[in-house]
Amino acid sequence: MLRASVALAMILYAAMLSAAEVAPADKRFELHGFGTLGAVYHNAPGGILYRRDISQTVDGARAGHLSSEQDSMLGVQVTSNLNNQFSASVQVMSRLDVYDTFAPQISMAYLKFQEGETFVRLGRLVAETYMKGDSAEVGYANLLVRQPIVFYPRMFEGLDAETTQPLGQGLLRIKGAAGSMVGKLISAGGPVYDTGGSRGGGGAVEYSLSGWTGRFSVYTLKLKNELDALQPGGELAAALPGLPNGAQFFNVASMKDRRLTYKLLGLAYDAGAIQGGAGWSALSTHDWPVARSLYAFAGYRIEQLTPYFAYSVQTTPRQFAATGIPYGMSAATDALNQVLAQGQTGVWLNQTDFGLGMRYDFARNKALKFQLEHIRYQDPQSIVDPGLSTAPAETRGYKVLNLYSIALDFVF
Amino acid sequence: MKSRNSAWYLFAELSPPPCRGGAREGVETQMFHNSTPIPTFPLQGGRSVCGASGFYWLKNGLLSCFLLLCCALPARAELVVVVCADSSIEHLSRQELINIYMGRYRKLQNKALAIPLDIAGESPERRDFYRRLLDKTLPEINAYWARLVFSGKTTAPAEVNSQREVLERVANDPNAIGYMEKNNLNARVKVVYEFED
Numbered sequence: 304m305l306r307a308s309v310a311l312a313m314i315l316y317a318a319m320l321s322a323a324e325v326a327p328a329d330k331r332f333e334l335h336g337f338g339t340l341g342a343v344y345h346n347a348p349g350g351i352l353y354r355r356d357i358s359q360t361v362d363g364a365r366a367g368h369l370s371s372e373q374d375s376m377l378g379v380q381v382t383s384n385l386n387n388q389f390s391a392s393v394q395v396m397s398r399l400d401v402y403d404t405f406a407p408q409i410s411m412a413y414l415k416f417q418e419g420e421t422f423v424r425l426g427r428l429v430a431e432t433y434m435k436g437d438s439a440e441v442g443y444a445n446l447l448v449r450q451p452i453v454f455y456p457r458m459f460e461g462l463d464a465e466t467t468q469p470l471g472q473g474l475l476r477i478k479g480a481a482g483s484m485v486g487k488l489i490s491a492g493g494p495v496y497d498t499g500g501s502r503g504g505g506g507a508v509e510y511s512l513s514g515w516t517g518r519f520s521v522y523t524l525k526l527k528n529e530l531d532a533l534q535p536g537g538e539l540a541a542a543l544p545g546l547p548n549g550a551q552f553f554n555v556a557s558m559k560d561r562r563l564t565y566k567l568l569g570l571a572y573d574a575g576a577i578q579g580g581a582g583w584s585a586l587s588t589h590d591w592p593v594a595r596s597l598y599a600f601a602g603y604r605i606e607q608l609t610p611y612f613a614y615s616v617q618t619t620p621r622q623f624a625a626t627g628i629p630y631g632m633s634a635a636t637d638a639l640n641q642v643l644a645q646g647q648t649g650v651w652l653n654q655t656d657f658g659l660g661m662r663y664d665f666a667r668n669k670a671l672k673f674q675l676e677h678i679r680y681q682d683p684q685s686i687v688d689p690g691l692s693t694a695p696a697e698t699r700g701y702k703v704l705n706l707y708s709i710a711l712d713f714v715f
Numbered sequence: 716m717k718s719r720n721s722a723w724y725l726f727a728e729l730s731p732p733p734c735r736g737g738a739r740e741g742v743e744t745q746m747f748h749n750s751t752p753i754p755t756f757p758l759q760g761g762r763s764v765c766g767a768s769g770f771y772w773l774k775n776g777l778l779s780c781f782l783l784l785c786c787a788l789p790a791r792a793e794l795v796v797v798v799c800a801d802s803s804i805e806h807l808s809r810q811e812l813i814n815i816y817m818g819r820y821r822k823l824q825n826k827a828l829a830i831p832l833d834i835a836g837e838s839p840e841r842r843d844f845y846r847r848l849l850d851k852t853l854p855e856i857n858a859y860w861a862r863l864v865f866s867g868k869t870t871a872p873a874e875v876n877s878q879r880e881v882l883e884r885v886a887n888d889p890n891a892i893g894y895m896e897k898n899n900l901n902a903r904v905k906v907v908y909e910f911e912d
Contacts, residue, residue: 335864380865392867411867420822424867437866444861465868467820472810474820511819513810575850604852664854667837714861 333382339442341374341710352687353706356453357488360403361687372399374448374710376440378410390415396440401489410440410458421466430457430480430522431507434571434580442712446578446662448674449708451598451615453685454565454584456486456498456524473512480505484524490649491687493530496558500527505565514574520567529559539646542639547627554590555624555647563588576604592620594652607665613658619651619682623697644696653681660708668715674708793897794843796908797881799889807892807907813848815892817859818869823890831872832881832893840878844894847910 343364345353352363355373364370376398384390394411413426429437432454438444439457461482468475481504489495505522532539533556543549543556564587571580579601586594595618602611623644628636660674680686681701691699796812798804803825807815814820821829834840837853845851851859860871875881881893886903900906 333870337861337865378865382867394865394867413867415867419828420820429866431866435862437868438862441861441865444858444865469820474814578855604855607852607854664852667853668857670854670858714857714865 331384333384334379335382335714336377336379337438337441337443337712337714338377339374339710339712340371341442341448341708342369342371343373344369344707345704347702347704349688349690351690351704353704354685354687355399355449356455356685357490358401358455358486359399359489359685360401361489361491362403363685363687374442374708375399376442378441380411388417390417398440401487401495420468421464423462423464425462427458427460427485428463428480428482430454430459430503430505431478432457432520432522432565432567434516434518434569434582441714442672442710443668443670443714446602446609446611447600447613447658447660448672448710451600451613451656451658452582452584452596452617455488456484456501458485459483459503460485461504470510471512473510476507476509476511478507478509480522490684492645492692493649494532496530497528498526501525502527507567514572514577516569516571516573518567518569520565520569522565522567524563524565526558526561526563529557533557533559548625549627552624552626552643561588578602578604578609590624591650592622594619596652602662607663609662609664611660611662613656613660615656617652617654619653621648621651621653621682621697623647641695645692648682648691648696648699649684651682652684654683654686655679669711669713672708672710672712674706674710676706676708678704678706680704794840794847794894794910795897795900795906796892796894797885797900797904798892798907799885799887800903800905802889802905802907804907805905809848809908812908816848816872818863818871827890830888830891832884832891833872833874834878834881834894835874835876840894840896 343353345351345364346366347353348366350366352361352365353370353373354360354363359373364373376396378394378396380392380394382390382392391414392411393409395407396410397405397407399405400408409427411427411429413424413428415422415424429439431437433439433450435445437457439450439453442448459480459482461480463478463480463482465476465478467477482502484498484501484503486498487495488498501524503522503524505520507518507520509516509518511517530539531537533553534540539556543553546552565584566587567582567584569580569582572578579599581599582597584596596615597617598613598615600611600613602609624647626640626643628640630637630640656676656678658674658676660672663671663673665671678686679701680688680703681699683691686704688702690702796807804823815829816831816833821831823829834844842853845853845856849856863869864871873884875884875893878895878899881895882899882901882904885891885893886901892907897906897909
């Protein structure tokens with residue numbers, strides 16, 4: 304892990320030294336790159352581990368240690384402008400993954416056909432879930448160190464199409480996308496879950512006028528793979544038939560063929576020295592309570608400095624599916640009840656984040672960010688807290704984590 | 716004048732030399748703005764400095780400070796947006812210009828796709844252009860383009876190295892749009908947008 308960090312840091316440093324001008328749009332080939340050398344620190348007791356999101360290893364940042372792995376990344380993009388209408392692009396990114404490695408991954412690879420203000424892309428793409436484009440991981444492109452809310456899975460293989468037309472005084476943009484998801488996730492206590500092959504699609508309608516942009520998006524996703532524990536022969540698959548509510552519980556726990564629907568509503572403002580945004584989202588699926596999130600952030604530029612704040616709240620009603628076995632029958636059945644209750648909270652999110660930060664554009668295409676976050680969580684997904692599994696999930700209270708981040712972002 | 720702090724010293728240096736006697740004739744200051752002279756005006760003329768009253772020093776000092784401030788401010792050229800002289804485009808609105816340069820919508824009134832040109836890097840013209848168009852700094856513009864380029868959505872304006880190159884590209888391409896200082900215009904291009912100062 305240490306070697307990976309050092310290697311990444313060296314790559315980042317080398318990339319910064321060789322940072323070149325962004326290639327002009329009319330060049331046959333374009334080479335762009337981005338990177339972040341970041342570090343996080345927290346001192347929450349109890350073996351709590353911090354990670355950026357659930358696409359990263361559960362071996363997160365430990366208390367009292369400066370960890371450079373969660374936010375550091377490096378990406379390179381090569382685009383070939385074949386002619387006025389066709390272009391091809393490949394983007395490779397190295398960041399911490401579920402297997403605790405920085406193995407480079409193709410994050411985008413597509414052929415693009417553009418006619419006027421309409422384009423179609425075919426290949427590996429990223430679903431547009433953020434108000435400021437698909438480049439959520441490109442630190443330099445964003446005001447905050449991290450997105451206030453992380454959506455996943457976002458990478459897919461398929462096609463997307465987009466058209467922009469004037470409407471009234473503003474611009475109307477309509478986008479559609481469909482394909483098969485790519486990416487692996489890991490919850491705090493669970494094994495790796497592969498979203499690969501899950502089919503999804505959706506679209507967005509966006510209207511922009513002056514500095515304002517509003518968007519509504521809907522995406523649906525049908526998961527392909529089952530949890531390992533529910534596979535034939537898995538621990539849970541073997542235990543559930545013996546429970547009074549086994550069939551009902553299976554429906555709650557099962558991932559295979561689960562259809563998820565995301566609805567997102569966003570508003571962004573970017574004019575002069577002020578930039579900000581707010582968004583609401585809802586994730587619904589059968590047998591699960593609807594998970595909702597709300598976020599807002601704003602920054603005000605003062606010369607090279609942009610102080611900012613961010614706030615987000617994510618809630619999932621804590622509706623436990625009962626196993627049908629009453630508590631108090633035996634220690635073994637109580638333990639089973641607890642484990643299954645804990646398991647249900649693994650897909651819930653009850654967390655509030657408040658952050659203050661400062662972006663300092665100290666040199667061309669380079670920015671330094673400092674961020675302090677106050678995270679209050681009951682059912683976290685990215686934070687790994689061993690203490691949560693030792694207490695009954697039903698009576699779990701809120702805990703607090705203060706996170707300090709520093710990030711050097713650059714593009715070339 | 717026996718003792719003076721640095722601010723007073725600066726003030727005094729900008730003012731007529733004290734106690735040299737005689738008249739100070741027609742001291743004039745001329746500021747040059749991209750080689751274009753602006754009207755000159757006298758700093759102070761025909762007044763003996765020795766024995767000046769407090770009022771004189773106050774008035775003279777304020778004037779000196781004003782001049783110092785003027786000299787410290789960056790020169791602000793008259794920036795215009797141009798297209799080829801043969802283009803059917805006669806005028807662009809500020810919003811159209813924003814849409815073109817920010818890659819939001821580049822279809823022109825004549826249905827052709829605009830090819831916006833940027834003067835490369837941290838050039839003063841580029842800085843001034845985005846400051847006047849959007850009240851944005853170059854790091855903000857670069858961050859904006861990073862968002863779009865790494866999303867694969869659209870391409871940043873084509874970069875050229877100088878106003879002379881803008882002139883050449885625009886004059887030879889009916890879809891090219893560029894910005895330049897007004898005093899560099901020639902007959903091969905026409906102005907479609909002028910920034911109001």
